[in-house]
Amino acid sequence: MNKQQAQEIIKEIITKSQARFKQELVGENEEMLDRVLRQYRSKIARKSWKYSQKWSRWDSDGPVLMPDYTRIYYRKGVTEVMLQEFPPQIRTLKFRGALVSRSNTDEILDVAKSEKLYNFTLALPTVVFIFKFVDGIFTEVKCAFCDRTLKRLEERPIRPYLSNIDSSLSVCLGTSMDRSQLIKGDLTQQVSFILDHFWHTAYSDEWSGHFWANRAHFQDSDTRMSSIQNWQEETTENSLFILEKGVNWLQHSEENFGDIIVKMLQDDTENQKLQDDLYVDLVDSFFEEIKNTVQENTKMVGDKISEQQIDDFAEELLTRLRS
Numbered sequence: 001m002n003k004q005q006a007q008e009i010i011k012e013i014i015t016k017s018q019a020r021f022k023q024e025l026v027g028e029n030e031e032m033l034d035r036v037l038r039q040y041r042s043k044i045a046r047k048s049w050k051y052s053q054k055w056s057r058w059d060s061d062g063p064v065l066m067p068d069y070t071r072i073y074y075r076k077g078v079t080e081v082m083l084q085e086f087p088p089q090i091r092t093l094k095f096r097g098a099l100v101s102r103s104n105t106d107e108i109l110d111v112a113k114s115e116k117l118y119n120f121t122l123a124l125p126t127v128v129f130i131f132k133f134v135d136g137i138f139t140e141v142k143c144a145f146c147d148r149t150l151k152r153l154e155e156r157p158i159r160p161y162l163s164n165i166d167s168s169l170s171v172c173l174g175t176s177m178d179r180s181q182l183i184k185g186d187l188t189q190q191v192s193f194i195l196d197h198f199w200h201t202a203y204s205d206e207w208s209g210h211f212w213a214n215r216a217h218f219q220d221s222d223t224r225m226s227s228i229q230n231w232q233e234e235t236t237e238n239s240l241f242i243l244e245k246g247v248n249w250l251q252h253s254e255e256n257f258g259d260i261i262v263k264m265l266q267d268d269t270e271n272q273k274l275q276d277d278l279y280v281d282l283v284d285s286f287f288e289e290i291k292n293t294v295q296e297n298t299k300m301v302g303d304k305i306s307e308q309q310i311d312d313f314a315e316e317l318l319t320r321l322r323s
Contacts (some may be wrong), residue, residue, distance in 0.1 A: 017143060027047070060278070066188070068087050070083070074265065076265045076312070078134055079265055080133040081261055083129070084129045085146070086127045086129075088124060088243055089127075091199060092122075093162075094119055095118050095244060096202055097109060097114050097115065097118065098116045099116040100116075100120075100229075102211070114205070120229075120231070121235060123240070124145075125145050125229075125247070128145075129141055130264065131191060132141040134191070136184045137190075138182055141171045142260060143162070143171050143198075145157070145159070153257045153261070155256060157256075161213060161214040161231075163210070165210055166209070173198065175195060176201075177197045215246075217250050222245075222247055
């Protein structure tokens, strides 16, 4: 027997050994890895159910009633978001002279005229407030107009024809609101307190971008809304004009309602901790379990076929040599 013949015999023996080893290992892995996957599927289901219980609003006696006009309540970790939708209504609101007595932001008024208070009775469209609470305490609220009842969260808000609201629709409640009066955990009380403050505030020229944008927009598109005075006059003549004849409102050009809610929830520290815990408890340990299972299966198969293979290969080698 020459060297080439010996190499061919050894190659054939190794090929058969690899094939048998692969077949045995596949069989073991199909059985054991399926068991591991089922085990972790069960763990994920149990943990998801456990944490989902925290997404509802409960007190010591059971479910908590939400305030009137609440359309959405959602909890993520320690962050709670509540969307309230108020139907069209007539309200008497207070405006500073800086908004009432100027036709644009370029006009200059003296301090006395700018600070003078005026009351206007206005027909309002549907108004939406989105509240955020962290650890049971109010942190922020957003305000938008709507020309009808919300049907889908993909709808975009209407820019409010008010001031004290920034470009992202966040309301500036000012330093005059006494936050010490907010009762932790009592969302109904907090919402009521904040709304009372909002409706009774004096709308000034601070955070007034939405107000001036609407006023400029209505100069050409709808004279009924081209000034607060015209708005009040139309309200007096026909308070339903907001609904009956419609108003060409300015759309909010940024997020829709769903995007706004998601952003208010996404920085929740408790939710991030939940994700980290799940990653450590499930993902890390899952891959470690897979690794250990494959290693154990490899060793098991090796132990199972090694002795038998030695006998088989020795017999085959002897047979080849004799031939």
